[in-house]
Amino acid sequence: MLRRLSLAIAVASAFSGTLQAADVPLSARTDLVTVYQDAVKNNADLAAARADLEATKELVPQARSGLLPQISGGASTSDTRTKLDEPSVTSTRSGIVYQANLSQPIFRADRWFQLKAAQATSEQASLRFSATSQNLILQTAESYFAVLRAQDNLAATKAEEAAFKRQLDQSNERFDVGLSDKTDVLEAQASFDNARAARIIAERNVEDTFQALTTLTNRDYNSLEGILHTLPVVVPAPNDAKAWVDTAAQQNLNLQASNYAVDAAEETLRQRKAGHAPTVDAVASYQKGDNDALGFSNTAASPVHYGSDVEQRSIGLQLNIPIYSGGLTSSLAREAYQRLNQVEQQREGLRRSVVQDTRNYHRAVNTDVEQVKARRQSIISNQSAVEAxxxxxxxxxxxxxxxxxxxxxxYGTVRDYNNARYDYILDNLRLKQAAGTLSPADLEALATFLKPDYNPDKDFLPPDLAKTESQLKKGAHTEY
Known part of the structure; x- marks a missing residue:
């Protein structure tokens, strides 16, 4: 008599072959929060964004310097020889001159607007860095759950391969006793070969996802804690797309950064237009040196010499009225106007994209909730279908x-079920990112549903859908 094939036998076979992760001590397994902390410390994109932020902040003191006093000092030495033909006189002047100059802008509209633009640009950079930091939260979750997804997919593929292998063995047994023809054996062999090829690809995908996690964090991981099937799968709160869109309009970090980009462009336009405005500076200077070096002589023919070094002080106002600069100022203003139009259009495009993403992710989460329920029920239905x-x-x-x-x-349904679970988790995080509310606390909340001893080969199915070990063994010896 031949053994009766059942889902229980296939799952039991999957239990017998464990992944490398299952042999890793619990203390060596890494949780989601630890991976995120590694990413914060070692992620190259975040480090680059931090450097960009610090560099951009320097635009403010650079622009402010144009409104503050400018002080310079120096010394010079020269040897000047003057000769006149009529009357024939030769004079020589030499010596060292020390000087200091002070300039204080009083009215510089262009520099004031430049400072305003720099401040807006600095705020924009801060928000861009915050957006990069927030995106790292999502990247960490995507990479982490990509590993878990690949491991569960591999577990299901291994169980499928085991089922086809057992079907192949039984087909051979039935053929040997004359209960089936060679076609059954060939069909079972083809299915087994395809499942084996799928398992090889699934194993590579697991390694690829681990490598992606290493690229993100610059750390190697042997095994990760898996997510429990008891993770609540619920609709977004509030379950109102408009409420999420309104939140995104106020809190989306990239959208806020684009607002500051527009502010910076507006101030830059004012700065360029202010190039037509007059400027007023208070200036002061001080010089000290030999009277010859300073030039205190009437003429070379009748030089006048002071008896000692000479000091010269001056203070006053300097007015400059731009009249014509070859059209440069007008051209710069036109350029700034077009740059302003550019960033305004970019902001509008980003706003539309944020609205679209928010609505799409809101729909996706609701769809994922129904998908998880439907896929779970589909597993039950397909179990019954297999047995029938x-x-x-x-x-x-x-x-x-x-x-x-x-x-x-x-087994396709099992994979779809696990994919729906991970899609639900990630779409929730993406919705929060679009709304600007995503934070490390969301990862910490997910971490409470991690299972330290998660074994993909045993846990890729919900516990209530998997058979107990005794039932599996009993099912494995059921006779036809």
């Missing part, structure tokens, strides 16, 4: 192709 098909095959109303298709459908 096997019974039909036993009594001759179904053929081997029907059995293989039912098994293939079952």
């Amino acid at each position: 098909t096997e019974i039909g095959y036993q009594v001759g109303t179904r053929n081997i192709v029907d059995v293989l298709d039912a098994q293939r459908q079952l």
Whole structure:
């Protein structure tokens, strides 16, 4: 008599072969929060964004310097020889001159607007850095759950391969005793070969996702804590797309940064237009040196010499009225106007994109909730379908192709269920990022549903849908 194939046998076979992660001590497994902390410390994109922020902040003191006093000092030495033909006189002047100059802008409209633009640009950079930091939260979750998704997919693929291998063995047994023909064996062999190829690809995907996590954090990980099937799968709160869009309009970090980009462009336009305005500076100077070096001589023919070094002080106002600069100022103003129009259009495009993303992710989360429920029920339905098909095959109303298709459908449903679970988690985080509310606390909340001893080969199915070990063994020895 031949053994009766069941889902229990296939899952039992999956239990017997564990992933490398299952052999890793619990203390060596890494949780989501630890991975995020590693990313904050070592992520190259975040470090680059931090450097950009610090560099951009320097625009403010640079612009402010144009409104503050400018002081310079120096010394010079020269040796000047003057010769006149009529009357024939030769004079020589030499010496060292020390000087200091002070200039204090009194009215410089262009520099004031430049400072305002720099301050807006600095605020924009701060928000860009915050957006990069927030995006790192999502990147960490995406990379972390990509590993878990790949591991669960591998576990389901291994269980499918085990099921097809057992079906192949039983087909060979049935063929040997004359209960089936060679076609059944070939069909089972083809399904097993395809499952084996899928398992090889799934193993590579696990390694690829671990490598992506290493790229993100510059750390190597042997195993990660898995997510429990008891994670609540609920609709967004509030479950109102407009409320989420309104929040995004106020709190989305990239959108806020674009507002400051417009402010900076407006101030830059004012700065360029102010190039037509007059400027007023208070100036003061001081010089001390030999009277010859300072030039205190009437003429070379009748030089006048002071008896000692000479000091010269001056203070006053300097007015400059721009009249024509070859059209440069007008051209710079036109350029600034177009730059302003550019960033305004970019902001509008970003606003529309944020609204679209927020609405899409809100719909996605609601869809994911229904998907998880539907896929879970589909597993139950497909389990029953597999068992019914096997019974039909036993009594001759179904053929081997029907059995293989039912098994293939079952494991496809298992993968769809796990994909729906991870899509739900990530779409929730993406919705919060679009709304500007995503924070490390969201990762900490998810971490409370991590299972330190998660074994993908055993836990890729919800516990209530998996058979107990005794039932599995019993099912594995059921006779036809």
